[in-house]
Amino acid sequence: MTGPLPLVFEAPRRGKPPRHLADLSAEDRAAVAAELGEPAFRLKQVANHYFGRLERDPSTMTDLPAASRGRIVETLLPALLTPVRTMEADKGTTRKTLWRLFDGALVESVLMRYPDRATVCVSSQAGCGMACPFCATGQGGLERNMSTAEIVDQVVDAAGAMARGEIPGGVGRLSNVVFMGMGEPLANYRAVMGAVRRMVAPAPDGLGLSARNITVSTVGLVPRINQLATEGIPVTLALSLHAPDDELRSELVPINTRWTVHEAVEAAWNYARTTKRRVSIEYAMMRDINDQAWRADLLADVLQAYGDWGWVHVNLIPLNPTPGSKWTASRREDEREFVRRLEARGIPTTVRDTRGRDIDGACGQLAAAE
Structure with missing residues (x-):
């Protein structure tokens, strides 16, 4: 084989993808809830939609307060793909x-x-x-x-x-x-x-x-x-x-x-x-x-x-x-x-x-x- 070995554990450094619910640990979720000024159970509701019901559309998440639904979903479920x-x-x-x-x-x-x-x-x-x-x-x-x-x-x-x-x-x-x-x-x-x-x-x-x-x-x-x-x-x-x-x-x-x-x-x-x-x-x-x-x-x-x-x-x-x-x-x-x-x-x-x-x-x- 000719040429250098591939870099095994490193990839080119680029900007990070937007933060997403799936990136968050339980401790992270509590911090984000505080950041949003929302009770912690709100994140559990969003998680139930995403993981449990496989939903991403805010209009389906009627258990979230209408006034803050868009902001919550935009923060936790940004479009990644x-x-x-x-x-x-x-x-x-x-x-x-x-x-x-x-x-x-x-x-x-x-x-x-x-x-x-x-x-x-x-x-x-x-x-x-x-x-x-x-x-x-x-x-x-x-x-x-x-x-x-x-x-x-x-x-x-x-x-x-x-x-x-x-x-x-x-x-x-x-x-x-x-x-x-x-x-x-x-x-x-x-x-x-x-x-x-x-x-x-x-x-x-x-x-x-x-x-x-x-x-x-x-x-x-x-x-x-x-x-x-x-x-x-x-x-x-x-x-x-x-x-x-x-x-x-x-x-x-x-x-x-x-x-x-x-x-x-x-x-x-x-x-x-x-x-x-x-x-x-x-x-x-x-x-x-x-x-x-x-x-x-x-x-x-x-x-x-x-x-x-x-x-x-x-x-x-x-x-x-x-x-x-x-x-x-x-x-x-x-x-x-x-x-x-x-x-x-x-x-x-x-x-x-x-x-x-x-x-x-x-x-x-x-x-x-x-």
């Missing part, structure tokens, strides 16, 4: 939204409805600094970190769309959140964990989602994986590995020159051991690059070096096309052989559904282009 464009696929059950943030930065989220669940894929950064060459987001570079509230607002929007029956299939409930949109979530650790806490807290303090239905993906920021294991919030960890050997992985995932395959996998194993949660190993299948049968055997060796007690699951991802990319998806026969070899070693393996590929909404395709 402005929709620029929405695209649909899979007969409307996959919906990708391009959002403009307060400073003009662009991000994308994808809502996917399945027969048994509804999942929103959210962004945690505008752009990404990890520079993985096969990923459209990584090729655009990092613009800035997103705030806790900017992340949460993507989830509230998706949950509201499900609750209002806007997605084909009728009224439903958002069940899953995956941090697999734009950005490296663990490079924006504080905001991401703040968002996770809002997601799992019961209404009116949060959305009441199960931590087990929240997946946090990372390319392998080892110190942050270790920190995540101490949080006491059993989210699912997904490690984007993409190669079982350091030589290839350093080309595909540049941060591997800082933390090697074995260091990343060991941190993932430690997370599984600590939380008792099975880790997902993400592996984008690239034709004649990382899909050889011997690499499947090597991947099995790497994973089983930490035991075969079912701590891991491999999720193979057919590579999704991106403009100008030299990388292409694996042949089906190579993909099948890769699966066969892993399963023969007792490693649970699935091939990911490529939802949203035709609207550039699948894994690795989010580029936030107008």
Whole structure:
């Protein structure tokens, strides 16, 4: 690999997004209530509208005093995400939204409805600094970190769309959140964990989602994986590995020159051991690059070096096309052989559904282009 390593924990400094209810702790809410000259229960009322009823429109908040309703809502629920464009696929059950943030930065989220669940894929950064060459987001570079509230607002929007029956299939409930949109979530650790806490807290303090239905993906920021294991919030960890050997992985995932395959996998194993949660190993299948049968055997060796007690699951991802990319998806026969070899070693393996590929909404395709 040539060029400097990406900045892992730092993003360009820009103006802060407006303060939002989702950014506030319980102590912060009390201070803001005093600032507004309102009783503390007013903030609980607003929180119940936002988190409990998934409402942002002041006109629906009739339990707030009419004289101060606009001021309260403007202070606590400023507009963070402005929709620029929405695209649909899979007969409307996959919906990708391009959002403009307060400073003009662009991000994308994808809502996917399945027969048994509804999942929103959210962004945690505008752009990404990890520079993985096969990923459209990584090729655009990092613009800035997103705030806790900017992340949460993507989830509230998706949950509201499900609750209002806007997605084909009728009224439903958002069940899953995956941090697999734009950005490296663990490079924006504080905001991401703040968002996770809002997601799992019961209404009116949060959305009441199960931590087990929240997946946090990372390319392998080892110190942050270790920190995540101490949080006491059993989210699912997904490690984007993409190669079982350091030589290839350093080309595909540049941060591997800082933390090697074995260091990343060991941190993932430690997370599984600590939380008792099975880790997902993400592996984008690239034709004649990382899909050889011997690499499947090597991947099995790497994973089983930490035991075969079912701590891991491999999720193979057919590579999704991106403009100008030299990388292409694996042949089906190579993909099948890769699966066969892993399963023969007792490693649970699935091939990911490529939802949203035709609207550039699948894994690795989010580029936030107008």
